[in-house]
Amino acid sequence: MFMYSCFLKPLGHHGDVQSRLESFYQGQAHIYDDSRGKLLRGRKTMLRLCAAQLKDQIANGTTPRKPTWIDLGGGTGWNIEQMHASFPIENFEKVVLVDLTPSLCKIAQERFKRRGWDNVIVLCQDAASFETPFQAEGGVNLVTMSYSLSMMDSYFPVVDRVQSLLTPDGLFGVVDFYVSGKSSAPAETYSPQHNRQCNWFTRFFWHIWFDFDHINLAPGRRDYLEYKFGTIKSLNRRNHFVVPYMIQIPYYVWLGCSHARGLLATTTTTSASVISDSYSSSASDCSASPKLGPDGSSSSASVVAVEPRRPWRLDYDPSLPCHTQFRSYIYAFTWEDPRVDLQHIPLSSNDVMLVITSAGDNALEYAIAAQPKRIHCVDMNPCQNHLLELKLASIATLSYRDFWRMFGQGQHPHFSTLLNDFISPQLSSYAFQYWSQHSDRFSHQFYKTGYSGLALYIFEWWSRATGITKYVEQMCSATTIEEQERIWQQRVRPTLLSPLVQKMMDNPMFMWNALGVPINQMNMFLEECTTREYVENTLDPIPSRSLFRNDQYFYHLCMMQHYTKESSPTYLTEEGFNKLKNSDAMDAFRLHTDSIVDTLKGLPDNYLTRMVVMDHMDWFDPKDPSQLDLEITEMARTLQLDGRVYWRSAGTRPWYNALFEKAGFQVEPLTIRQPGLSIDRVNMYASFYQGTLKRKQQ
Numbered sequence: 001m002f003m004y005s006c007f008l009k010p011l012g013h014h015g016d017v018q019s020r021l022e023s024f025y026q027g028q029a030h031i032y033d034d035s036r037g038k039l040l041r042g043r044k045t046m047l048r049l050c051a052a053q054l055k056d057q058i059a060n061g062t063t064p065r066k067p068t069w070i071d072l073g074g075g076t077g078w079n080i081e082q083m084h085a086s087f088p089i090e091n092f093e094k095v096v097l098v099d100l101t102p103s104l105c106k107i108a109q110e111r112f113k114r115r116g117w118d119n120v121i122v123l124c125q126d127a128a129s130f131e132t133p134f135q136a137e138g139g140v141n142l143v144t145m146s147y148s149l150s151m152m153d154s155y156f157p158v159v160d161r162v163q164s165l166l167t168p169d170g171l172f173g174v175v176d177f178y179v180s181g182k183s184s185a186p187a188e189t190y191s192p193q194h195n196r197q198c199n200w201f202t203r204f205f206w207h208i209w210f211d212f213d214h215i216n217l218a219p220g221r222r223d224y225l226e227y228k229f230g231t232i233k234s235l236n237r238r239n240h241f242v243v244p245y246m247i248q249i250p251y252y253v254w255l256g257c258s259h260a261r262g263l264l265a266t267t268t269t270t271s272a273s274v275i276s277d278s279y280s281s282s283a284s285d286c287s288a289s290p291k292l293g294p295d296g297s298s299s300s301a302s303v304v305a306v307e308p309r310r311p312w313r314l315d316y317d318p319s320l321p322c323h324t325q326f327r328s329y330i331y332a333f334t335w336e337d338p339r340v341d342l343q344h345i346p347l348s349s350n351d352v353m354l355v356i357t358s359a360g361d362n363a364l365e366y367a368i369a370a371q372p373k374r375i376h377c378v379d380m381n382p383c384q385n386h387l388l389e390l391k392l393a394s395i396a397t398l399s400y401r402d403f404w405r406m407f408g409q410g411q412h413p414h415f416s417t418l419l420n421d422f423i424s425p426q427l428s429s430y431a432f433q434y435w436s437q438h439s440d441r442f443s444h445q446f447y448k449t450g451y452s453g454l455a456l457y458i459f460e461w462w463s464r465a466t467g468i469t470k471y472v473e474q475m476c477s478a479t480t481i482e483e484q485e486r487i488w489q490q491r492v493r494p495t496l497l498s499p500l501v502q503k504m505m506d507n508p509m510f511m512w513n514a515l516g517v518p519i520n521q522m523n524m525f526l527e528e529c530t531t532r533e534y535v536e537n538t539l540d541p542i543p544s545r546s547l548f549r550n551d552q553y554f555y556h557l558c559m560m561q562h563y564t565k566e567s568s569p570t571y572l573t574e575e576g577f578n579k580l581k582n583s584d585a586m587d588a589f590r591l592h593t594d595s596i597v598d599t600l601k602g603l604p605d606n607y608l609t610r611m612v613v614m615d616h617m618d619w620f621d622p623k624d625p626s627q628l629d630l631e632i633t634e635m636a637r638t639l640q641l642d643g644r645v646y647w648r649s650a651g652t653r654p655w656y657n658a659l660f661e662k663a664g665f666q667v668e669p670l671t672i673r674q675p676g677l678s679i680d681r682v683n684m685y686a687s688f689y690q691g692t693l694k695r696k697q698q
Helices: 002-008 017-036 043-060 078-086 102-115 155-165 200-211 220-228 338-344 361-370 382-397 400-407 415-426 429-437 450-466 469-476 481-496 499-505 508-515 519-526 531-539 553-560 574-581 596-601 626-638 657-662
Strands: 068-072 094-098 120-123 140-146 166-177 229-243 247-258 352-356 374-378 589-592 608-612 639-649 665-672 687-693
Touching: 043 078, 043 140, 043 166, 043 229, 043 247, 043 415, 068 078, 068 155, 078 102, 102 120, 140 155, 155 166, 155 220, 166 220, 200 247, 220 229, 220 247, 229 429, 338 361, 338 687, 352 361, 352 596, 361 374, 361 574, 374 596, 382 400, 382 415, 382 429, 382 574, 382 589, 400 415, 400 574, 415 429, 450 469, 450 481, 450 553, 469 481, 469 553, 499 508, 499 531, 508 519, 519 531, 596 626, 626 639, 626 657, 657 665
Parallel strands: 068 094, 068 140, 094 120, 140 166, 352 374, 352 608, 374 589, 608 639
Antiparallel strands: 166 247, 229 247, 639 687, 665 687
């Protein structure tokens, strides 16, 4: 019946839209829901996002406890029945289904009668001009459209009507097919396969194919939607309905709000006025909209992105080459010891920090230890900020048990459910799209993902191939230092530091792709020792420092691919989790997706008190120090007098120390590694330095 109705049945000539729709659906109304499950993908996702956002707004007091919902083009009422699982229908004040097709409305009425829902109204009317038995204008909290916008001949009045219906905090959820325009479409994600842009073939093919059924995929519909409303969440997907992985129908899931909403839109700028102590994360509000061309299509590559209630993430342009080069995070975990950091960094609640994001572990550690006034986390790689944003949002919304399963055990079988139903309201649209596309990363072992995960894969494979897996496990569970040292020296070290492994580590490509060590940093330690000597100086002192089972969580994670309750970062302990969740500590975070120097240029003079820049300065080329010199100059401008910068290096005396001294810093080593001794629980770096600003450049 589906094949006949959609591909073989003559369309005929009908006097009006309602007659045409009734002719098309009348014969298949009774099998509509059974035949559309695989074709109309994304409906459940859209409904769950709407439900999660509603719950968040109700908890925040911006939406009444009994909201009103209108489902435009609701057909058989499938959406309303599905919404019941996420947001019970009896919890709505009123639910209105509007559809122009009598046969579909009849199915909906029968469905609701069986359910006994007396607060659901079915209106067989036009979406642009329907009349409700109550005053709806300006009083509706949620409007949804599921594969109906593309079927409406006159979509302008429908979208305008939705705008007039919604309350200032009202939500608008849409899922539908689409094709992009020929010009560059808004780049809502950095991954080409998940980008909004369609290639020339699919752009024409799907437009013509769906036109046979009077379904219009012209890009102006979606452009007008995003022009009239602010974007809260946006997903671009492909449906493998026809021939898996060959013919992929583009569809999108979108959640927006009225421009009258009190939330602010994020921008790519971070002027001094918006990063002060009263920082609000935004330089413009939802009323700023992309301009439309004469045909109703967007003439701008920007979409007004509405920030979550907790504005951690600052907006950025994901289409820039500096961001598109990254497909994943490099580090799934942070590789610097925060315990030693906090021994040397005097932190208080009055401090304003700038730190490199990495995996966010150390930034969370600083927040737990001192609750600084502001922590600016900076990373050029958008995925690193997606990771920290996920951790912040998960702490805010999940129980400790679920959070531990995600980031302690490194796997959660229900991550997609948690993401859609609980975490999504706290995520930026960028981060939500990323984790929605990569939800499988929590299905097995999260810490074996990202570029650093390659090293863990190689270690696991090598341990199995050489038969030392059981000794690695024994070393990670050893109860005495003596036992741990013995297993290392007799069983693990000979295999881990074998000639073959050493040869791999002499390869710059392996060092970068598996360990995240760039060639300039590699050259720094090669000036002082061989690769083998550097690795031996790093690893040999570790087994004698403290136990892996209850203190050395860095190496326990690398060897076992998960943490334990006894050996984990502070933010993964129940005490640390609760301290972040039940205090204002997380409100200090601001996530910048940019270079350090460009982020610093957006900060005012004498603003920062502490900077932790890890080892990133090792990545610069000493033959061309101009860029690093500019960065250090900006550090000096933005730091207060006696403000401090902390860095680690693969060299014992980094070449760029002189640049700090030239800029007015007093440079002193906090620790320098000696053979046979460790400077912290990681011991990966040869030195740890502090620069204190003593004079301002004129």
